[in-house]
């Protein structure tokens with residue numbers, strides 16, 4: 646059963662904010678205080694359809710210099726077709742807000758967010774952000790798509806990386822329409838590993854290069 650059908654009104658609650666069926670809301674989740682005492686927050690767009698269905702999370706820029714996905718998420722949440730969608734979309738255009746501003750893949754101390762899952766509430770900013778994304782985004786969903794690019798000075802052919810031995814994941818990967826599908830092993834500490842262990846089926850999309858809109 647899709648998770649959003651478990652509650653009577655099909656509200657989805659993110660960071661203590663309930664988004665009712667038929668509602669759309671942007672929620673700022675507090676991540677941590679920076680060493681400047683400035684607050685770091687994670688903006689999350691929740692679009693909850695009136696019509697029941699599964700919940701999908703869509704994340705980009707877990708690596709702060711991987712910009713293509715940022716614009717992909719922004720385009721998706723502006724699509725007119727969203728009005729006819731079933732279920733719920735949890736969209737996070739910039740997961741690593743710190744890295745994006747700094748034009749870097751990493752969080753402070755060169756920590757890689759995509760090696761920091763499941764994270765914890767009292768660790769580094771990377772650990773706290775991983776924990777926040779895991780508990781407030783990933784486990785609220787039935788399916789997920791995480792958008793990446795290659796590292797600096799490299800370019801990735803558009804490709805889906807996923808556990809293709811799972812027939813449902815394979816069907817999702819084919820439907821995505823990327824020219825290449827890779828059956829790729831899990832890496833420790835990644836969002837994909839965390840989601841897999843929580844029973845959430847997901848795709849990673851890799852396309853283009855870092856620090857470039859392509």
Ligand SMILES: [Zn+2]
Nearest residue numbers: 708711793794
């Ligand atoms: Zn990446």
